[in-house]
Amino acid sequence: MGKVGIAAPLCGCDGSSADARTGHGRLLNMFRKKVKKAEKKLEDNPYDLDAWSILIREAQNQPIDKARKTYERLVAQFPSSGRFWKLYVEAEVNIFIFFSY
Template structure:
């Protein structure tokens, strides 16, 4: 296997739950999907980073934009 093989953001988070770059990749993907499909992702995100206002704001903005 090549040293340059691509690792999915999900796998990166499994290996390192504090990989902020991987979480941010998933956040960008989630923002393009309906909240009902990604609510569990946001819950995991704010559970992992409970003091990160940026992630709470993204979650709240997504919830509000659904209505």
């Protein structure tokens, strides 16, 4: 499977130099660095739960169409983990609940 890209944040900021001058921009850049570091850790050890927790947190803050690849990688790596399947299913179901109102 390919790598998961870093999706745009829900806040609408793009990490530009204007955003980077703000506290929010600095936090965004710091989180992006954490995600990249987590991806690198998973290349070395695909069972690193600390790295997965960073990617899960990122996925939970993204629309499902952007987060789906992360969830698919997660359940492929841990196919017998009910907890991870539950996270994935809940993310998929939330989109249907949102659009049903």
